[in-house]
Amino acid sequence: xxxxxxxxxxxxxxxxxxxxxxxxxxxxxxxxxxxxxxxxxxxxxxxxxxxxxxxxxxxxxxxxxxxxxxxxxxxxxxxxxxxxxxxxxxxxxxxxxxxxxxxxxxxxxxxxxxxxxxxxxxxxxxxxxxxxxxxxxxxxxxxxxxxxxxxxxxxxxxxxxxxxxxxxxxxxxxxxxxxxxxxxxxxxxxxxxxxxxxxxxxxxxxxxxxxxxxxxxxxxxxxxxxxxxxxxxxxxxxxxxxxxxxxxxxxxxxxx
Numbered sequence: 001x002x003x004x005x006x007x008x009x010x011x012x013x014x015x016x017x018x019x020x021x022x023x024x025x026x027x028x029x030x031x032x033x034x035x036x037x038x039x040x041x042x043x044x045x046x047x048x049x050x051x052x053x054x055x056x057x058x059x060x061x062x063x064x065x066x067x068x069x070x071x072x073x074x075x076x077x078x079x080x081x082x083x084x085x086x087x088x089x090x091x092x093x094x095x096x097x098x099x100x101x102x103x104x105x106x107x108x109x110x111x112x113x114x115x116x117x118x119x120x121x122x123x124x125x126x127x128x129x130x131x132x133x134x135x136x137x138x139x140x141x142x143x144x145x146x147x148x149x150x151x152x153x154x155x156x157x158x159x160x161x162x163x164x165x166x167x168x169x170x171x172x173x174x175x176x177x178x179x180x181x182x183x184x185x186x187x188x189x190x191x192x193x194x195x196x197x198x199x200x201x202x203x204x205x206x207x208x209x210x211x212x213x214x215x216x217x218x219x220x221x222x223x224x225x226x227x228x229x230x231x232x233x234x235x236x237x238x239x240x241x242x243x244x245x246x247x248x249x250x251x252x253x254x255x256x
Contacts (some may be wrong), residue, residue: 001058002025002038005057006025006037009035009037010027016029016031017030017224022156025038027083036049040056040062040065040068043064043067043071043072043073044072045236047072048074048236049076050076050078050079050080051076051080052077053082053083053084053085054083054084054085055087055253056073056087058088059095059096060089060091060092060097061088062095062096065086065095065096066095067095067101069084069095069099086099089147090147090149090150092149092150093151097149100115101113116147118145118146119145119146133145154247169207171229175199176197177198178195178197178230179192179198179228179232179234179236180223180232180236181194181195181196181235182194182223182236182237182238183221183238184237185212191211191212193210193222193223194207194208195208195226195230195232198223206230207226209222209226209248216249218247220246223250223253235254
């Protein structure tokens, strides 16, 4: 991604360049200004710099966008009271989505956000958009063409929120039986905890928790708290991809 933008910038600004450093991805201009290119694979390389404007392209693709913004990018704007632009196709409810939400919040007056579907592009033929609508999966079309922040963007199951119409319970109700399902993960994926009320058919999902990037110890305690709150009769754990010590710790804590 960076190389293509770099090549286009070099071609565009060639008449007013005084120096071009390919290794450092740095362009210097007749005006005294400069333009530098960084990959957010390692945002720390920009630490200690100062910029009037930072533009992050395909921001939703950055794995730790919010962390990169808060710890590396934002401090570089302080000297010149600069600004930042985050451009991207949406990719689920991630850090880019959170920033877009800030732009919609009237209390966050330093932020503004816009949502522009491909249909507003005058260079795209409307027939191309119609063809993609007919042939692409609905979720893909909404995200890639309509610029929609699709819920459950990284999941296998779609429209989960629309289907989840039952009201959650706050804890055990006398005379009811509960079963918990746990899908364990640590960093890239999410640990998901679900509790079903199996007292009668159809079963009801009465509780769900979803989290990641926390230690196994904290995860186990979080699961244990839900078990105790509902006085769960049975816990079913998918241990694919995690080690036996984690399962043994769960067994000890839950007395399984």
